[in-house]
Amino acid sequence: MFDIILKRKEGTNVLKGIKLRLYPNRTQQNQLEQMFGNDRFVWNQMLAMMNERYQNNKALPFLGKFKLNYLLKPLKKEYPFLKNSDSSSLQVVNEFLTQSWKNFFQDKSGQIGKPRFHSRKYLKKSYTGKSIIKTAGKRYLKIPKLGYVKTSKTGVLQNTKVKRYTVVLEPTGKYYLSLQAEIPEPEKYSLTDKQVGIDVGVADFAILSNGLKYPSFDNSYFEKKAKVWQRKYARRRHLAKLLVLQDRNKKVLCPRSLESFTNWQKAQKSKAKCQAKAANQRR
Structure with a gap:
């Protein structure tokens, strides 16, 4: 479990990235597999439609993410299994697809190509949502469509507001939850007017002037x-x-x-x- 401060917002809050380990049960693992597939299915369906539209008439106006979101409702009626996913995750798919097309149209160097179809053979599976995630005790989170999922300690989520979350299945078979959370700005440390010298070498990674030694890394x-x-x-x-x-x-x-x-x-x-x-x- 580790976290990284992403960027500073106006006011007294900052955005912070938090990564937690998930331990879903067998039923939840099957649900996650379908949710990964649903995101991939919506991406490919929308991309096929936009490719055909672009080939038929390149002068047609560009479809933004809000217009693509209107197409989700008839798509869910045609394919009911899409209702098993968090609805916000399918909207995020449209958002990512729209950004990919914008990058293609705005690129004048020709280095960025058109968006590609997603393959089910890709090892790292994930989906991103914007719904509310609630903590339920020290080791459980309530995630939309999944219910209560066991996780690593949730103490880091105190006084935070989750803006976006991503569930990832690593090639190692482990599940992780990456959160983009808004937290109060941490207090600034006061200067101590003390100094320390650092010597970076080969035999030792670093030697401090106060006598501390850090051995070289060997993996x-x-x-x-x-x-x-x-x-x-x-x-x-x-x-x-x-x-x-x-x-x-x-x-x-x-x-x-x-x-x-x-x-x-x-x-x-x-x-x-x-x-x-x-x-x-x-x-």
């Missing part, structure tokens, strides 16, 4: 393990692809898919865990 163990699992992952996935192609060429009645081979998926998760441990130590 070679997890980096080596990550490289080993990277090779295993690449080899296993390559073999799985060959078997899938073999079934297609032989025209098997029930051909195997790439997702049916769990060996390379296990290696992928082990590789992600080692990379995350090295990144956390470095951070």
Whole structure:
């Protein structure tokens, strides 16, 4: 659990980023999987419509996020499973899509292309909402559509107003909740008129003039393990692809898919865990 101050607002409040670990149960995990898919589905549906509109007549006026939000109601009637998502998260999808199109139209260098379709094979899944999140005890939060979800300590949310939240499923299989919260401006520390010298070196990371030493950082163990699992992952996935192609060429009645081979998926998760441990130590 860590937090970063993002930016200062006018007045006595500041915006602060807070990241908490989530521990959803099996039912909530299935709900989250559908909510991730719903955001991806709305993005692809809206993008397909805007692409067709742009190809038919490039002189047509640009559709903003408010006009796209009007299309959510008929889309929910046609696809009732979209009602299982937080309605504000689907509006945020339209907001992100609108911003992507604006970046495309405003870019004169030609380096920014048109928005792309989202794939379900993307490892890091997430959705963002603007609804109210309530604390329910020291270890529980009430999240829209999910109910009460176990989390890390919620003491950091005291005297805060959540403006936006994001639920993320990392490639390691862990769930996190990132919050953009508004908090009172912290008190400024008074100067002590004391000085300290810092010597940054190779043998030691830093040596202070008051005698404190900070040893150099070494995470070679997890980096080596990550490289080993990277090779295993690449080899296993390559073999799985060959078997899938073999079934297609032989025209098997029930051909195997790439997702049916769990060996390379296990290696992928082990590789992600080692990379995350090295990144956390470095951070």
